[in-house]
Amino acid sequence: MRKEAAGGSGDTALVARGSTGVGHETGNAIEVRNLAKSYKEVSVLRDVSFSVRRGTVFALLGANGSGKTTTINILTTLLKADDGTAYVAGFDVVAQPAEVRARISVTGQAAAVDDILTARENLVMMGQLRHVADPGRTATDLLDRFELSDAADRRLATFSGGMRRRLDIAMSLVGEAPIVFFDEPTTGLDPKSRNDMWLTIRNLVETGTTVFLTTQYLEEADHLADEIAILHGGEIVAAGTPDELKAMMPAGLVELEFGGEAQLSAAEHVLGDQHSVSRVDSKLVVATTGSVGEMADVFIELKNAGIEPTEFSRRLPTLDDVFFKILDDDRSRRAGAR
Amino acid sequence: MRALVDTWTMTKRSLRYTTRSMDTIITVVLMPIAMLLLFVYVFGGAIGTQTGSLKYVDFITPGVVILTVISGIAYAAVRLSTDLHRGIISRFRTMPVAPSSVLGGQALSSTLSNLFSCALVVMVALVVGFRPSADLTAWLVFCGLLVLLILAATWLAMFFGLTAKTAEGAGAFSYVLMLLIFISPSFVPTRSMTPPLRAFADNQPMTPIVETMRSLLADGTPGPHVWGAVAWAAGILVVFYILALGVYRRSTPSAAAP
Numbered sequence: 166m167r168k169e170a171a172g173g174s175g176d177t178a179l180v181a182r183g184s185t186g187v188g189h190e191t192g193n194a195i196e197v198r199n200l201a202k203s204y205k206e207v208s209v210l211r212d213v214s215f216s217v218r219r220g221t222v223f224a225l226l227g228a229n230g231s232g233k234t235t236t237i238n239i240l241t242t243l244l245k246a247d248d249g250t251a252y253v254a255g256f257d258v259v260a261q262p263a264e265v266r267a268r269i270s271v272t273g274q275a276a277a278v279d280d281i282l283t284a285r286e287n288l289v290m291m292g293q294l295r296h297v298a299d300p301g302r303t304a305t306d307l308l309d310r311f312e313l314s315d316a317a318d319r320r321l322a323t324f325s326g327g328m329r330r331r332l333d334i335a336m337s338l339v340g341e342a343p344i345v346f347f348d349e350p351t352t353g354l355d356p357k358s359r360n361d362m363w364l365t366i367r368n369l370v371e372t373g374t375t376v377f378l379t380t381q382y383l384e385e386a387d388h389l390a391d392e393i394a395i396l397h398g399g400e401i402v403a404a405g406t407p408d409e410l411k412a413m414m415p416a417g418l419v420e421l422e423f424g425g426e427a428q429l430s431a432a433e434h435v436l437g438d439q440h441s442v443s444r445v446d447s448k449l450v451v452a453t454t455g456s457v458g459e460m461a462d463v464f465i466e467l468k469n470a471g472i473e474p475t476e477f478s479r480r481l482p483t484l485d486d487v488f489f490k491i492l493d494d495d496r497s498r499r500a501g502a503r
Numbered sequence: 504m505r506a507l508v509d510t511w512t513m514t515k516r517s518l519r520y521t522t523r524s525m526d527t528i529i530t531v532v533l534m535p536i537a538m539l540l541l542f543v544y545v546f547g548g549a550i551g552t553q554t555g556s557l558k559y560v561d562f563i564t565p566g567v568v569i570l571t572v573i574s575g576i577a578y579a580a581v582r583l584s585t586d587l588h589r590g591i592i593s594r595f596r597t598m599p600v601a602p603s604s605v606l607g608g609q610a611l612s613s614t615l616s617n618l619f620s621c622a623l624v625v626m627v628a629l630v631v632g633f634r635p636s637a638d639l640t641a642w643l644v645f646c647g648l649l650v651l652l653i654l655a656a657t658w659l660a661m662f663f664g665l666t667a668k669t670a671e672g673a674g675a676f677s678y679v680l681m682l683l684i685f686i687s688p689s690f691v692p693t694r695s696m697t698p699p700l701r702a703f704a705d706n707q708p709m710t711p712i713v714e715t716m717r718s719l720l721a722d723g724t725p726g727p728h729v730w731g732a733v734a735w736a737a738g739i740l741v742v743f744y745i746l747a748l749g750v751y752r753r754s755t756p757s758a759a760a761p
Contacts, residue, residue: 241597267599277590281520293512294600296505320523336594 194375200249211399224390233379270342276333295340383484414482417455422476513608565716566689576660577677583664584673655740708735
């Protein structure tokens with residue numbers, strides 16, 4: 166499966182070179198082909214291709230420093246790629262940046278709000294710059310929607326981090342851009358604010374908006390996204406719907422708990438020969454095909470070795486499993502290549 | 504039309520930074536006023552005998568006004584740099600707003616607040632004995648040249664504000680400008696300087712500007728240096744207008760580095 170993902174990006178590269186202006190033809194909200202970007206000698210994006218359908222949520226998933234923000238900066242006309250093409254709303258981000266900017270809004274990682282202004286003034290200014298019909302009314306509506314009405318006329322210097330973040334998002338919704346970018350929207354938020362954020366994103370999609378978000382949380386991508394692409398080492402190492410990604414994992418994961426570290430290590434040793442095992446917290450996770458025979462083997466091997474699990478359960482793979490498996494495969498592939 | 508409306512929106516934003524923290528105006532005018540008092544009351548006794556028929560306070564007031572502008576634009580550079588590093592410039596850059604509107608708004612508000620600071624400093628100069636003999640026309644020409652100087656200096660400041668690594672370092676370029684003011688006929692006649700220094704002082708951009716300003720205020724005529732003054736100011740304005748817009752278009756906040 167992993168091989169297919171890697172080979173796949175190569176194949177699409179050939180197709181894309183044959184036809185430029187992909188964005189126009191497919192009608193996708195975002196169309197990215199073979200994007201590459203280096204900072205001095207450090208190559209951040211090597212070969213990134215993906216597309217985002219209109220009216221869906223797309224999550225770009227990756228660890229810190231994997232190139233998520235660089236990708237967003239290229240798509241939002243802040244940064245020029247060294248190679249490759251990117252179309253947003255059907256327009257080339259390099260050749261037609263003004264057309265792109267008229268159709269997007271961006272919420273960056275840092276809350277880009279004006280401290281000296283009040284919340285209302287920040288929103289009214291956005292309304293004026295986006296030339297909405299009634300900036301004052303738009304501001305009032307958004308203040309209400311983001312529960313900032315009580316603090317509307319206070320300067321931001323007195324705002325909490327959560328309030329600034331909410332205002333930041335409200336500001337990017339002024340003018341109702343059809344494509345909205347969020348760079349790690351929930352990083353550093355408390356659970357309640359995070360749920361509110363998720364709700365905001367869902368509501369946006371219900372009104373037909375396309376949402377592109379980056380996240381380092383698999384749970385978030387799983388929860389929100391129609392499609393996910395995993396960015397690692399400057400490449401998309403896997404892409405698909407959350408279910409498709411989960412299908413990359415063996416269907417039957419057996420979770421085993423033991424009375425102590427000695428038993429856990431012994432079990433890891435015994436089962437490691439025949440199965441793919443990994444430690445998650447103090448549990449041992451054994452990957453099987455899900456067949457009764459193979460699961461029975463696991464317990465027979467344990468019984469023969471005289472190891473007794475204290476707890477066991479079977480569970481479906483989560484995106485975490487997928488992510489770690491991909492990183493694992495990648496590591497062993499690189500080790501093998503050496 | 505749209506660009507003009509956007510420029511005004513950005514100007515209002517910048518002006519609020521000034522009107523809501525009046526202490527910044529005080530900070531800006533404090534240094535030139537201190538210099539004015541220092542030169543008039545401490546050094547003036549010694550240097551004042553070198554300025555011919557002109558009273559020393561009348562001699563140095565144009566230089567003090569230029570010092571005020573330098574102090575004011577250093578603040579503008581720091582502000583712009585702060586906007587850049589906090590991601591506010593990135594937000595504007597991803598919006599359908601012309602670069603010339605974002606920077607133009609800053610330039611316009613910088614001009615207005617600098618004119619206000621200069622007026623404050625001139626008032627203090629009047630209190631300590633400054634007696635200009637300029638008529639209305641001369642004052643208008645003086646103000647025109649001052650606006651041109653402020654605009655040139657502001658675009659220069661914005662270039663440095665956008666290229667500085669940190670907001671703290673963004674105002675550092677102003678020390679060089681300050682040095683130019685002191686190595687010019689602003690506070691002492693250049694004939695008292697050593698020959699190489701004098702050659703530099705007589706030919707650097709500040710010199711025709713300060714000479715013209717002094718001539719306008721003291722004699723009511725622009726004097727022989729007026730075209731040199733306009734050429735220098737306009738040249739700096741054009742060069743840094745182009746440079747600043749270029750840097751703006753390519754800027755990325757430090758937070759967005761990989």
